[in-house]
Amino acid sequence: MTALSDTANHTNDFQLGALRIMPIALSCIPFGMALGALAVQKGFSPLEIVLMGMTVFAGAAQFIAVDIWSDTISPLTLVGIVVMVNLRLVLMSISIAPALRARKSFATYFVLHFMTDEVWAICMQRRSEKALSLSFFLGAGLTLFLVWAISSYSGAMIGTVMEDPTTYGIDFAGTAVFLTLLCGFWEGCKISLLPWLIAAVVAVLAYKLIDGPWYILCGAISAMVVRAMQYQEREDAVHV
Template sequence: MLQQVPASAPHFPAASLARGARESAALAAVVAAYGVVLGAIAAGRGLALGELLGMGAAVFAGAAQFVAVGLWERPLPVAEMVLAVAAVNLRYLLMSAALAPLFEGRPLWARLAGVHLVADENWAVTMAAMRRGGADPGFLLGGGLAVLGGWLAGCAAGHALGAVLPRPERLGLDFAVTAVFLCLLRGLWRDARRDAAPWLVAALASATAAAVLPGRWYVLAGALAGALVAAVDDGEAAA
């Protein structure tokens, strides 16, 4: 039975918002770096600054936005863009499900406000905090706001520099995404007995899917394969 949170209790306490923002600040700075890359690409594709920032606030999913901007041309291939972005973002179903204990007893509006700002970065930071018993919806939202601020600032800077910035990969900016995920993985690692098999299976499934499937389906393939192995392992441990 779910525990109902008292109506007088704040769902997003100011102290938790501040702590979540602090713990995600370093990642927000890195997110800003690859926001610059997206902004530069978007400017070259003809997106107006308002369109770019509006998409960033509404979608708030960097990988999906890279896919959408990569497909951006006139006339817009709407169906292809929607399907591609949906495939990339399906992983958020699993990520949001993992955060369900954080929102037990909370009203729907609080759940929607919290999960809208779930990104890979603040999700990983929040999951690590949950394992330490130090997370609540305010912590998640504070981290999300920090990452969103960095993302939009980076996108705006990249858009302004788009006309004069050389190809992002020549500056090494494209490695920023990889660097972020390596940091996140280190924070989520518990021990080899519990994590080695799911992570290895996820990597193999993702690499295989990338080789044989078009588009970004390898993201979902890796996530589902790793989650399945983790669920089986946890079930056997519980038994």
């Protein structure tokens, strides 16, 4: 009876996770299709863009990677930019991993591949209601994973017959996703204004003076330095 009860609980949690994430997953379909259409114009095949989504599974990073993709960009630069964009997922994973009830740590590491902003938000909401289970996380993550793969493949197939996606404003989708993501990091003028301004100025200067997409890394690093200095000043003030 205990084994049957555990199986039923896992199944219910998995279904609940899938149900909770479904409205968000459906809202991601246009973005997945936009990504697929843009990627095809950059030379990706439909299969390649699906494989990219399955291995990276990070919408904002994928949009940025496709946007800056060219024969002149080095793999190291591309990987560095994607890592910078995805660093927040490391913090999200750290915050949620202890709450996952896994019998083996490997299972936790496996399901954390499905960590996204949307899955994290759904799981944190669930955690405030009841103990978060591995099955719930997997239900939410796998559902979004499949929807993203299908929508990006569909967009790629449409992109193969679409002469110019920019006519429909699809080329702006990556920028829109990034700006939406950026808004979530705003912590008010007192904290965020200076790092954001410094990052913008440094990024523009790097864009004008350095060939390639180095302006993204330069802007990000400058903001991190300023933010670290602000944090240190606050810590020093507390201990005075």
